Amino acid sequence: MDDAIKQKILHLYPAFGSMTAAALDRVLDEALVRTVPAGTVMFDESNPCQAFPMLIEGTISVSKVAANGRELQLYRVVPGESCLLTSSCLLGNVPYSARGTAESEVTVVALPPDLFNRLVAEYEPFRTYIFSLFAERISDLMQLVEAVAFHRLDQRLAALLLGKGRTIQTTHQQLAEELGSVREIVSRLLKSFAEQGLVALSRERIEVLNPQELRRIAGAT
DSSP states (O other), rough: OOOOHHHHHHHGGGGGGTSSSHHHHHHHHOEEEEEEEOOOOEETTOOOOEEEEEEEEEEEEEEEOOOOEEEEEEEEOTTTTOOOHHHHHHHTTOSSEEEEEESSSSEEEEOOOOHHHHHHOOOOHHHHHHHHHHHHHHHHHHHHHHHHHSSSSHHHHHHHHHHSEEEEEEHHHHHHHHHSSOHHHHHHHHHHHHTTTEEEEEEEEEEEEEEHHHHHHHHHO
């Protein structure tokens, strides 16, 4: 594995920083580097887990897909993170229960299952990283459950827009998937927001005009 990849691993995954150079080389010699284009399904429901991916470029969306095709985004994986579901599948020896899709071109360093299990068992910093990942993701998923169960869709949409900045490059379909809704409903809400002067809509672009009012909507009870 080339030095550029090794330096990215050390920068993005500090758990490997206390490993000797020789030990890290042995780990990376067993790993595979994989680059895939946007839209690639990295894993799907009922698939066995083939490797533990350490993301170094791009983003992966992990979603639950209903029989009618509707999706609810559970979380997004960015460089320096890894996938909670992958960890749980490897540790529990069970298949995936959701779908992971590359949102952009993605590069991962994939650790084979045997190597992943050895690192968890023998290398304390890596084991701590995995369990910290569990804690963070479970907290995120609890917030998602709370939002879906107790908050109106307009509140959730307002909060989602506020979290993406003043100018948002996205589609109505992508927002619907993040919210676990359908495009038609999200489009109607966005049109209502636009009519109230809260946002300006154009093709695959949303500009937030009145964040104060969106915050009021997001926090309404």
